[in-house]
Amino acid sequence: MLTATSPVKGYEQIGILEAVARVLHEPVVSVLDVPSHTNSAVDGYALRGDDLPKAGNLVKMPVVGVALAGKPFAETVLPGQAVRITTGAPMPAGTDTVLMQEHIDMEGDRICIAGGRHRPGENVRMAGEDVRQGETILDQGRYLTPPDVGLIASIGIGEVKVKRRPRIALLSTGNELHSIGRSLGVGGVYDSNRYTLNSALKRLSVKVMDQGIVPDDPELLREALLRAATMADVVISTGGVSVGEADFVKDVLRSIGHIYFWKVAMKPGRPLAFGSIGSSVFIGLPGNPVAVMVNYYQFVLPLLERKMGIVERPVLPTLKATSTERLVKKPGRTEYQRGILERGQSGEWLVRTSGKQGSGILRSMSLANGMIVLEHGRSTVEPGEIVDVLPFACLM
Structure with a gap:
């Protein structure tokens, strides 16, 4: 699927306050050093490292001024002198060391320094320590996080080029489906799939085009898929990909595009169609909400x-957890059971299912906080066995 999919072309230039969760179109190169000047990492006293006493000795040193962030000490500090300094203030000329104020005793206008506790150069942030001028700080293709936005701001850049948002066409299929607001007839159900998918897609930097519900009619489905493919980079449908008499997606896709596969060895979600319609990628998902x-x-x-x-x-970590109940499974397919992950009394991870595991029981996803991943060759899990759990916090 990844091999058959290529990144979108085109970009836009936006302000960095709008850039979080967008993807960089080109690298960001620093135009200056960060920090731009050597400065203090703490509130304390700046002095010469050579003036620090040896272990067992005590030195009293006069404080000759104050250096503030944004208002540096303008004079040169002489040997045997110290300057009161705040975090971020430029280091005064002649100093190379800052002693934390919590580690210093005062005696009038002098500081008392005990030997052996401090070392030359401590608590000083050097110019360019974080970023060097001309250095690439973020590469093309970077998914921008809040720290990334702050990093861009730290070099004084207010706009970046990001890739355009992929266009995603979304539709549901099925005569039994009804939109919210309509009364249900006999055998009717409300379409939840477009709402769950719409909500999931809102977490991404994509543009969703909701195409509504398409009846189980091959010609109407063909028209809907062709129309969606003309406007979207990716077309996603739900329902109609199994082997029932009213499951037309696979055959329609063959007639208007290409189908690469339509089944996967997993539960839930075995019927999964993947192909293309023109230049658009097509994904046909099952109709059952959990699948x-x-x-x-x-x-x-x-x-x-x-x-x-x-x-x-992004890395999606799994946790090792002890199953507190029996998990029935047949080998030969990967299975994702919805689980509730919690800490045991000794701090270990424990997991149990969130209830009935049918692929149509959407509440099992709502109650769960993770998916129990049971490997392809694994069979039934007994209480006390270790399983992998993918926390929803890493996904949703």
Whole structure:
């Protein structure tokens, strides 16, 4: 899926306050040193490191002035003198060391320094210590985080070029589906899939184009998919990808585009269609709500990150947890059970399921705080066995 997907082309230039969660189109190169001047890392007293006494000795040193952030001490500090200094203030000429005020005793206008406690050069931030002028601080394809935005601001840059937002067309299929606000007929259900997917997609830097509900009619489905493909980089549908009499997505996709595969060895979410319509990537998700969400996080999210142009995917850590109950599973497929992860009395991770695990029980996702990942070859898990858990905090 990743091989068949290429990043979007095109970019826009935006202010850095709008840049979080966007993807850099080009590297950011620093135009200055950060810090721009050598300064104090703490509140304390600046002096010459050579004036520090040896272990066992005590020195009393006069304080001859004050250096503040934004208002430096203008004179040169002579041997045997000290200057009161605040965090971020430029180091006065003649000084190279700052002693923390908490570690100093005062005697009138003099500081008392005990030998052996301090070392030359301590508590000083050197010019360019964080960033050097001309250094690339953020690479092309970087997914911008709040610290990244602050880093860009620290070099005085107010605008950056970011990749355009991929366009995602979203539609649901099925005669039984109804939009919110309409009364349900016999056998009808409200369409939850577009709402869960819309909500998940809002966490990404993409533009969602909601195409509504398409009935189980091959011609209407064909028209809807072609229309969506003309406007979107990625087309996502839910429902109609299994082997039922009203499951037309696979056959329609073959007639208007290409299909690369349509089943995966996992539960829930076995029916998953992947292909293309013209220049658009197509993903056909199952109709069951839990299967939709599991497939989204395991397959669609990595693909969309690739389409956004993210070069280095965020790491999704799993935790080792002890199962507190029996988890029934057949070998031969990877299974994602919805779980509730919590700390035991000794600090160890414990996990149990969030209730019934049917692929249509969306509440099992709402109650859970993670997915229990049961590997392809694994069979039933007994209480006390260790399992992998993917916390939702890393995904949602």
